[in-house]
Amino acid sequence: MVEPFYRGELVRNPRFDDWHNGRPVYWEGAVGVPITPAHTGYRMLRLGGNAWGPSEIYQDLTVNPGTFLELRFCGRVAVFGSVLQVSITWLNREERAVGSGLELVMALAHDTEYRHCVAVSNACPASVVQARVSFRIPSGGGQFDLDYVSVVAR
Numbered sequence: 001m002v003e004p005f006y007r008g009e010l011v012r013n014p015r016f017d018d019w020h021n022g023r024p025v026y027w028e029g030a031v032g033v034p035i036t037p038a039h040t041g042y043r044m045l046r047l048g049g050n051a052w053g054p055s056e057i058y059q060d061l062t063v064n065p066g067t068f069l070e071l072r073f074c075g076r077v078a079v080f081g082s083v084l085q086v087s088i089t090w091l092n093r094e095e096r097a098v099g100s101g102l103e104l105v106m107a108l109a110h111d112t113e114y115r116h117c118v119a120v121s122n123a124c125p126a127s128v129v130q131a132r133v134s135f136r137i138p139s140g141g142g143q144f145d146l147d148y149v150s151v152v153a154r
Contacts, residue, residue, distance in 0.1 A: 015041030
């Protein structure tokens with residue numbers, strides 16, 4: 001397959017190795033805790049565990065209209081019955097959501113094995129300048145160990 005518009009990796013700190021002030025560098029949101037040993041690199045992120053509500057982590061990426069985003073990540077369930085929501089949301093110049101490029105909901109049984117997930121977004125609309133890639137545990141108590149997040153624009 002010829003890829004004339006390959007634009008490369010967009011995620012910074014994909015393995016959650018670099019931390020500053022209790023959060024992984026370049027990531028925003030209600031952050032979890034660093035976990036070692038990691039599947040790749042030095043650390044991974046345990047998302048969730050809040051007894052009082054949801055947990056989310058996200059990174060905004062610069063994108064070009066017409067591109068597709070290939071999302072890859074790996075991880076494992078840390079608490080039986082956890083639900084993980086994964087999304088790519090298109091943002092305009094004012095950083096307002098103007099649509100969804102990808103939405104996944106994973107109802108996960110407890111499994112100590114790492115799973116590798118791959119998904120491809122819809123094409124980026126013309127009014128979009130950023131894509132928000134987010135991982136969310138929607139309710140308190142759920143936990144997911146997240147490692148190596150990759151987003152490649154094609």
